Amino acid sequence: MAGFSFSQPSAGSPFSFSSQKMDPSSSKQTPFTFASATPSNDASLLFPQKNGAVATNGANADMDSGKDDIETLHLEPSAFSRKGKEKWKASGRGIMAAVCPVGGETASYISSSSSNDPNQAAGKVDNLSLPDRTVYFSSSSSFPEPLLSFYVETYTLFTSLQRIAAVDLRLPSEGIRNVTAEAWDRHGNLVGAGSLLGPPGAETVGHMRRLVTMYLEELMRVREAEDLDPEIKARYDAVYHIFHLAEILYLPQDGRGEGLLGEELLDWLNDVDPAPDNTLGNEIMQTRDPWTHPAFWPYVNRCLLRGFHLPASSFLRTLTAHPHSPIAKLGSLLSSHLSLLPRSHNTTAYPLDHQFLTAHKQWESRFRAELAAFLGARGNGRWLDDGKGGKDWREFEESFKLVVELMEGNVERVLEEAGDWREAVGAWGVLVEPGMRRDDLPRVMKSIIKTVPVDRTVLDDSIQAHLCMGKIIQALTDCHELDAWLAAHLGDVFDKLMMIPDDEERFETSLRDYFLLEYTDFLATSTRASSLWRIIADYLSAAGDEGRGRLNTFILHIGLESNDLKRADKQPQANGDVSDMEVEASGIEAEYRHFADLREACVELRLEDEWKTISRLMGDRLLRQEKFGLAATMCLQAEDGYTLSRIAERILETFVLHGGEAYLTVVDTLPVTLLNEAPQAFQDLQKDPESALPLDLPNQTAVSIFASRLAFLAEFRDYLLFLGQGARDLAASRLVGLMTTGIAPASFWAVLLAESVPLLEDADVLFSADDTFELLRVLEDVTTHASFAPSDYLSQVSMVVHRQAGQTQSSKDLSAAWKKLEEVRLALARNLSRALVTGFDNPF
C-alpha cells in the first residue's frame, strides 16, 4: 500500500498524503463505459417487463464480486481483506457514500454501522486506521484527450444536423411554419411539437450524408490518434465501420437509394477486413511457376470475391506458361474475360445503371459461349484432356471450375467460398446479383445467413448484420452496448430518417432520446464533465421532454464561478483594498466571460426561469463578496427586489462605517447608467407609475423599490461630491432635497441631520429659513420616533459619530447620538435667526 500512506498526524497539523493526487489517466483501471457494464442481453433491454413488473435480482446474485460481469472498483487503501471482512464488520464499521450533484463523483467513507442503542453513539474508535481516516473519491468514467476533442467536434456536427433536419421540416408550408415556429429553439432543436412530416427529402438526405461524412472524418482522426489505448482504438475502429455502413445503406449519395449497391458495399468490406494479403500475392507471383504455390488458387478466389478482378486476371494469365496446353488456353480465356467483367463503378463506360446491366449480361453470355466453345464436347472430368491421355488434370479442372462458377456468380459457390457473411454480401452485389439495390439487401441477407450465419457473440458483427437486414432497433440496441456516442449519434440519424418506430405507448421516451440521454449521462459523469457543460446542455435540450426536464436541473447546478476566476482569486490580492482596481477588473472580466456563456446558454435554450434563479444566486454571492456593482446587475436581471434593497443598504452602511471616501468608491462600482438614470426614472415613476418603464426593466415592483434606493444613493453621492469640491451651497441644497423628497431611508435621517451641522455653521448662510424649518421638522420626527425605537433611528448616526471621533462604537450606547441631535438643534436655531435676518424672507 505504498503511495497511500499518511504521514503521522501531529497535533494541529493537517494530514498529508505522500501521494495526494491520482492521475486518472495513469490509473490501471480500465475506463468505464456503459457498454462494458451492461450485460449483453439485448432482449431484456428491448422487450422487458412492462411497468409494474418488478425486477428482482436474486439475493446474492450480485454479492460475489468478480463472478458476474458487473464492473467492480476496489478502493485503495482497502479497508479489509476477504478473510478479515467479518472482523471488520464486527468492529461496528460500515461503508457510506455521497453522490456529487454535479458530475459523476462518489465520495465513500468508513462510518460506524449501528449501535445497540440509537440514542447512544457507538463507543469512540480510538485507533483509527488509515481507511477510517480517508474519504475516497471515484468517478464513473474518464476518457483520454483524443476522445475529448472528438466529442467536442462531433457536438458541433450534431447541432448542425439538428438544424438541417429542422429546416427540412419547416420548409414545406407557411402554415405549418407559423404553427410550429414556437417549437424550435434558436439552435433549431425541436423542443415542442412532435414530428410532423414523413421522412426527409432527397436533398436533406444529401445534407445529412455530408454531415455524417464529417462524423466519419472525426472518427478517422480518433483511429489515427497516437498514444490511444488499443482497446479504445479497437472500439472506435468498430464504431467507424458501423457508422460507415449505415451511411452507405441509409444515406445514399443520390438521396433516394435507387442506385446499385454492390460496389459500395464491397469497398466497405475491403476497408473493414482487407483481403487478400498483398505480400502473399507478391510471393506467389515471384514463384517460378506461380500455380505451383499452394496458395495460388485460394488467392485467385479471394481476389474474385473481393472484386480485385485485374489482379486475379494477371494471376490466371501466368497459366499461359503452363506446359499443358488446355490449361494454358483456359487460363488465357478466363484471364481475358475476367479483365473484361463489367463493373458498375466504371461510370465512364456505363453512365447509367441499365447500360451496365446490359453490358454485364452481354459479357456473361459471351463468356459462357466461349467457354462452351473451348470445352467442345468434353464433359466433366475431361475439361483439360488434350486427347493424348497421360496425366490426370482433374485437380486443375476443379480449381478452374471454381473460378468459372465464381465469375458466373453461382450462389452456392460464393457462399461456400466466402469466409463469413460479410464477404458473401460483398461478393453478392458484384458477382451474383450485379443489379442489387438497397431494397434487395434484406432478402439477400436472409438467404446468405442461412448458409453463413452471423456470429452473434461478436458485437460489431451483429450490429452490421442487423443494419444490412434493416433491423434498425436491434442494431441500435447493440450499438448502445458497444459505445454511448455511437448509439446516440446513429440513433439520431435514424430518427431523422423516420426509421425508428414510435413506441411511446410502452416507453416514456423515444429510443433516440434515450440514447442521447445515455450519452449525456456518460459525458456528465466523466471526470471531464465540468468543461463539457455547454455541450451536455445542448444534447439534453435535443433529447425530448425528459431531456428538457433534466436540463432545467442541470443548468442550475453549473458552478457560478469559472475555474479561471478561481485562479484569478488565488493570486495575492490586497486584502479588501477596494482601490486595487486592476486586480478587481481582471476578476470581473473572467467572471463576465463565464457568466456570459451561462447567459447565452440560458437564452438560446429558452431557460428564462432558470436564468432568473441563476442571476439571483449570483447576486447573492456577489453581495457576500461585497462586489456591489455586479451584484446589482445580477439582481436586476433576476428581478430580485429584495436583494437589490439589501445591496443599497450595504452600500449606505459603507458610509456609516468607513466614511465618505469609501462610500464614493463603492457607489461608483454600480453600473453608471443605473446610477445616472435612477433619479430621473424615480421621478417618472412617481409622476406616472403606469407608463414609466424606468431603465427598460420588466418588473416594476422590484425596480421601483430599487429606483428609489438608487436615486438616494446617487443624490447622496452628489452631495458628497459637492462638499468635496467646496460647493457648499450646492451641497446644502442637495442635503435639504434628500430629506424633503422622502427618498432617504428613515434610519439615515439622523445621519443627514448630523451632516448638516458644519454647513449650518458656515460663515455664509447656506440654508434659507424655509429649509431650516424643514430640517427642524425632520429633527422633530427623529426625536419623536427615536424615543420609541431608539436603535432604528439612532444607531447609524451613533456609529458615524463614533467613527468621526475615532472610537470603537458600542451598539447599545446611543448617548452620543442624542447629544449630536442637540447639537443639530442648536445649529438649526442659530441658522434660523441668521437666515431670518439676512434673508429678509418672511416665514409667516
Place this chain on the structure above:
Amino acid sequence: MLQTNLLAPGHADLVTHLTYDFYGERLATCSADQHIKIFRRSVDGQWDLESDWKAHDAPLLRVSFAHPLHGSLLASCSHDRTVRIWEEPSGSSSKENRWIERAVLAGPRGSVRAVEFSPPNPSYGLRVASISTDSRLRIHTSLDPDLNDWSTAYDVHVPSLAAPGQSEDPPAPETNGTHDLALGGWGLSWCKEKWWGSVFAVFAGTSPVVKIIQADPTPTSLINLVPPSSPPVPLTSLAWAPSCGRSYHLIATGARDGTVRIWRVEPPSPPDESGNGYEDDQKRREAWSAEIVGEFGKGGARVGMVDWNATGTTLTTSDDDGVIRIYKPTYAKTWKLLGRITAEEPDSETNGH
C-alpha cells in the same frame, strides 16, 4: 469506474455523514468527534479545508446544506438531541471562517437521527425537517430573513399519523422499548419538487412503512408505502429522487435485511376537464398511488445509505459488507446493477480480469 482522489478529513473519530453542496464545490463532513468540517474543491481538484468547528456536545449524525437561494446554510443533528443551524460568515469579516450558529433547536427526547432542509419554495420560506428516536418529526421555520428567529411549525408523532382514507389513528404506537429502539431506524427526505406543496417521505422506528406526508395545513399522510414482505423489516435509509419534470416520483428505501426498493409514486393527475371519466378512474386520479419498480439485495447485509444523483437517474446504495452499488434504469425502466465499489482488498485470484 476509477478512483480519482483521496481526502484525509482529519477528524478524531469516524466520519458519520458527508454531503456535497448544491454545486459540488464544497463538502461538509461531520463526525463522532463533534466537529463539522467544510472543504472546498480547489482548481486542481484537491479538497482544501475551509473551516472546522466544534458543533455539538455529542457525536453528530447528519449534516444538510440548504439550497443556495436561502444563502449559505448548514443544518446538523446529533446525539445531543438538538438540531443546529449554521450560517457561513460573509465577506472578510471573519478570518477564522467558523460558521455562525443561528439556532439551536432543542426539544426531541432522543437523538436526532436525520435533518434536511426543504427545497426552496417561496410559499413557505425556509424549512428544516428533522426526526429523532422519539419518532417525532419536527419542522422548523424561520420567517425572519436574518435567520435569528426559528420556531416549530409542526411536531408530529409519525407512527400515529393515520393512513390516507382512515379517519382513526392506527393501533397504539409501538412501545419504545430498548429492543425496538435497537432495531429501529429513522429517516426522512423532502420531495424536491415544489408543485405539490411541502411534501416529504419519512419512516420511524421498527415499522417498514414509509409515509408520504404533506405538511400543510396539518401534516397528513398522502400515501403509505407498505412493502409486501413479511415479517416486517425495519428501514435504515430513504431518498426521494429529484423528479426533473417527470410526472412521477421515485423513492428509494434501504432496509435492515439488505433490501433496496425503488418505489414509483404517482401524484394525482389534475381533474379531468371533460368530467366524463368513470367514477373509479376519478377516484384513482384523486389519490396518490405507488408501486415497487425495483427490488434488490434481499437477505444481504444491512443497507447503510441510499442516494440519488441530481437528475434522479442513478441510485447509489451502500451496505455493511463494505460494498457500494450503483443502479440505473434501462430503456424500459427496469433497474439494473451497473457497478460496484468496495473497500475490500482485491482478491489476488480474481484480480486479473
